[in-house]
Amino acid sequence: MTLIDHDLGTPAPKPSIRNGEQTAVEVTIDGVKISVAEGTSVMRAAALAGVDVPKLCATDSLDPFGSCRLCLVEIDGRKGTPASCTTPCTPGMTVSTQTPKLERLRRGVMELYISDHPLDCLTCAANGDCELQDMSGAVGLRDVRYGYDGDNHLSLGKDTSNPYFTFDSSKCIVCNRCVRACEEIQGTFALTIEGRGFGSRVAAGFNGNFFDSPCVSCGACVQACPTATLTENTVIELGQPRRTVLTTCAYCGVGCSFKAEMQGETVVRMTPYKNGGANEGHSCVKGRFAWGYANHQDRQLEPMIRESITDEWKKVSFDEAIAFAAGKLQSIQSRHGKYSIGAISSSRCTNEEVFVVQKLVRAAFGNNNIDTCARVCHSPTGFGLSNAFGTSAGTQDFKSVEYSDVILLIGANPTDAHPVFASRMKKRLREGAKLIVVDPRKIDLVKTAHIEASGFLQLQPGTNVAVINSLAHVIVTEGLADAKFITERCEPSEYAIWSEFVSRQENSPEAMEAHTGVPAAQVREAARLFATGGNGAIYYGLGVTEHSQGSTMVMGMANLAMATGNLGRDGVGVNPLRGQNNVQGSCDMGSFPHELPGYRHVSDDATRTMFEELWGTAIQSEPGLRIPNMFDNAIDGNFKGLFVHGEDIAQSDPNTAHVESALSSMECVIVQDLFLNETARFAHVFFPGTSFLEKDGTFTNAERRINRVRPAMRPQTGKHEWEIVCELANALGHPMSYNESSEIMDEIAALTPTFKGVSFARLDAEGSVQWPCNDANPHGTPIMHKEKFVRGLGKFTPTPYVPTEEKSTRKFPLLLTTGRILSQYNVGAQTRRTKNVAWHAEDLLEIHPSDALERGVRDGEEVTIASRVGNTVLRAQITERVAPGVVYTTFHYPISGANVITTDNSDWATNCPEYKVTAVQVSPGRSAATAELDHPAHRLSALVRMANQISRQFAADSSLDAVKATVAHLERFWEHEMRVDLAQAVEAGSITVDDIVVEAVRRLTVHA
Ligand code: SF4
Ligand code: SF4
């Protein structure tokens, strides 16, 4: 892996069908004959022939622009010197890239650039990685005839408003690459070139700075910039990287590939990898910039134990912690039976780590009490898609969207939650594909730069199934179904039952309008568009699954795709946008209590025998406990020990009071994590975890793509997580050992038919593969169900709409729904420990102006939000993004306690919690009901907000390190100590909340 990739200058021409035949064109460049696809630029053909034509405004991630005039060539039989980046090859073309005339012209161009450029190369951050410097060398520039004293831009100032990169306008050559990257790759259109001629300058937003512009900090412009104009602050601080490690982002389910560019074991920058299958060289703010948490001072690097959760933690050796944990678990099992303990695996961890955790449970605990955090997000996807198609996974790869004509986006907000995929989708929409959004909230994609949805079905929370049935009703009753596909690919009797069901009047848009709130005409129009508009693709997110009818809705979408023949080729399919980086993988790896790896039921004798023979132990044939059952059994006194691997269930699971009650009922809670999270407050053993920069293994993204996660540094804890899990199994009496994590993947491959062809060697050779990867598909399977479904014929299932029990009432008249914001991630454990807090320092409650007015709620003020299970306090944001009757919040901050109010309603099939519908009331201020919430944590949250503001204000001034240190200290204080020690101190009366606030403000004021 090289630090700097060979840039071919312009993108490859896109075939109309993926991997389809392209006409070849033969050209001769500097005497070298080369055959290229029709539409290839002369510049790219030359680069492929080993001739790099000098260039500045061209790069192979952007369409050619032709502004710098450095890439001029001479072509036999043509007049002049055309730009090679904008000139396509034609048959028989003979090109010269290096002639005395071209040399003279290029030098002249470079003279103009250099005469208006600060010549501080030796101290410039881009020294060694600057294309302007390289091109000066390439054209043999030795002097500037006009001198350096003419009009110039050398005194222009720097924009340091973005926390992660700096814009130094004095170094800008106005090549437009940043503007084009923002438009073509990211699709945000935040940048423009203002002025004309000599006065042309890059500007963010309306002449403002980057931070206040629409910029989403994806960094595409920084990556595209050929000079030091746009530079990562880490490069300015540390200098150029010296080595690179190819790895995978550990945030969302897009699974972007990155080059971790390093100096020793220090990350200098993360650069998205242009050959990464999921991201093709793009990233979002989290993957590119928000990795600082990996070295945050809050990280716990040593194992700790304590007898009681009211005791102080005691740091111990790994041996002591493992022996302590094993002793506790064995004691529990001897007194309460084999089934009294279990584990929760993590969708944040590698496949290899997840595999050994479920093996620990099945082989060393001797039961099937293993569940995963996927339970609370995408378990209905597994159930629904498996039922319809025979496989618990999405049908397409991300590239498929480039061939979609109509995109039906349901319960997903890709620009915030899956930003890199959103950019790919936006590109296709700008090319002319149509978009239908089904969501209670007006997400950005409904109307954003150069994009406007053709349909926006703003439904009431909890009525997805009603909408999908009414879409199907229109398609079937108006004769728009794909009869050929249905006849050839689906079970006829099941289709007959389903089509009769959806045709019923009760499922018509007109009948469902009363439930959904969506005008029937809009539904009819959307249905017609989806059925007749060409390749129709369905993309969906947690706004589908996290409902009491989550599994029903997944089946409903599968029905719709089959009815319209939208499966088995490019541009179509049913595509879950997975929340966490390895949700797909953790499910694949057998993390559910009823399934062994590869989605095979534990009751299947042949499968169990295979595992038993390799593992040398019996496996139970009865499914184990799901997470909610573990909690209920703990409260009932029957479940006493839990290993929580890389999850913060006390914050992420619904009905926090219930979760905390369950956790505090147990005798031994083991937490393995990077930080002492909320769950660790109830733990007796803490094992330190490793960040993605230290892990060695694989993640599987939302498109079933298995990507390598390679260690950029050694584990800071001294041990890989899988080693700790194996040592715990050994201490419990079941031998488990591997020399390398590749051996775990070998075991996975040996036991799992869909992974049979997967090995680290194959991944190293091919970059990534999408399962199934086996003898039939040795290079993986980008698109599933091409000729037939995995289950044979596709299965239609009637999906009656059953309104959720969680209804708005007189007492709780509003419906709360939840989601994510771009800069933060999940419970925020990582992103809150990065500079991303500059964009989102607290969770807000979005409320419609009419609901706010009715309640006397004012923008920016605190409101009490109460449901039937709890209440909390958030700051209100009045917006028409939400419809009247609906409120919305994120759950990135523990202090917000969003899950204090979500109920334990759940999906009928999988128990996935109904996070997306909670009946609530909102009232201004802190009501009497929240008096008990006048807790130090809430007082301190205001303080942290203020501290963040001060920190932002002075971020550019390094002399104010003391302020920043104080802020960091307060955040730590707030996060951990206060919750336990300080709260106790307050309760004991030894300190008052006011004392704390006054002291903190005094310290901040002194420093500021
Ligand atoms: S960081 Fe991304 S969104 Fe911001 S200006 Fe650059 S390309 Fe545009
Ligand atoms: S900021 Fe960089 S990429 Fe943008 S126009 Fe200037 S030199 Fe080109």
Ligand code: SF4
């Ligand atoms: S889109 Fe997801 S995987 Fe890609 S960089 Fe952003 S957070 Fe990471």
Ligand code: FES
């Ligand atoms: S690289 Fe071709 S005109 Fe700039």
